[in-house]
Amino acid sequence: MIEVLKPGILTSIQDKGRFDGLEFGIPVSGAMDQTSMQQANMILGNKAGDAVLEMALFGPKLRFASPTLISIAGADMSPTVNGEPLDMLHPYPITSGDVLEFKSAAAGCRSYLAVKGGLTSEVILGSRSQYDGITEASCLSKGAIIPYQSLDYLSFPSGSRLKMDRESFNREVLEVFPGPEFRGLSDDQQDKLFRTSFTISHYNNRMAYQLNEELENSLSPIITAPVMPGTVQLTPSGKLIILMRDAQTTGGYPRILQLDERAIDRLSQKYEGQFIRFKLY
Structure with missing residues (x-):
């Protein structure tokens, strides 16, 4: 087990997401940056969607009770084990009593810790992902215990190291598809949508990212319709809201764009004050 x-800040257990609850209006949740989660798991020979720890902005301090292998992907939070620095995207052995500590993110804002075999917390509606109202807590607190399967012996997966693309966190461009209401925008509105460098506001979390700049909204309200992670909504005031992994499953604002999965991953590594631009496929 791992003791917290x-x-x-907002450290939580996440996996590929909870798809069994969509018909009940339960958000998908899951790792904000699915690519980084998959990389951390791949290094250990885990399944791509096995449960990991997601850490935002400033990481936790953890103590391991039994041997395992770990790997870390995503934002570099200067991880150390018993004070010794660890490289990102590399498998490391852990023994009983080892203390793993993270600092603040140097680039990006979310880091992912995988353990061999994945974390084994309770499965609810097909997922271990923490979400308020579904699991006991939406994030981890001091003293929390996280189970995993201890290893009798440590074996390293062959070829289990990946190259870190540090520049990916700095890329502004997010690839998008037209949303259902996109064609209702005028040519000028569409042109502005793709020419503007939008700034991420302080309203950003696992549910949604709001942008500071406004786009004139001449669209009529829509009847409540399905939405999903990556849906870009245009509010009556002209604000753009990009739904993320913990977003609701329906909404009433026009859906003008839809981010692809890689764009959602890239956006999840950005924070207040950074810029993004939309690029149409």
Whole structure:
């Protein structure tokens, strides 16, 4: 098991997501940056969607009770084990009593910790992902215990190291498809949508990212319709809201764009004050 000595900021258990609850209006949840989660798992020979720890902005301090292998992907939070620095995207052995500690993110804002075999917390509606109202808590607190399967012996997967693309966190361009209401925008509105560098506001979390710049909204309200992670909504005031992994499953604002999965991953590594631009496929 892992004992949480210090929780960091919004550290939570996440996996590929919870798809069994969509018919009940339950958000998908899951790792914000699915690519980084998959990389951390791949290094250990885990399944791509096995449960990991997602850490945002400032990481936790953790103590391991039994041997395992770990790997870390995503934002570099200067991880150390017993004070010794670890490289990202590399498998490391852990023994009983080892303390793993993270600091603040140097680039990007979300980091992912995988353990061999994945975390084995409770499965609810097909997922271990934490979400308020579905699991006991939406994130981890001091003293929390996280189960995993301890290893009798440590074996390293062959060829289990990946190259870190640090520049990916700095890329502004997000690839998008037209949303259902996109064609209702005028040519001028469409042109502005793709010419503007939008700034991420302080309203950004696992549910949605709001942008500071406004786009004139001449669209009529829509009847409540399905939405999903990556849906870009245009509010009556002209604000753009990009739905993320914990977003609701229906909404009433016009859906003008839809991010692809890689664009959602890239956006999840950005924070307040950074810029993004939309690029149509």
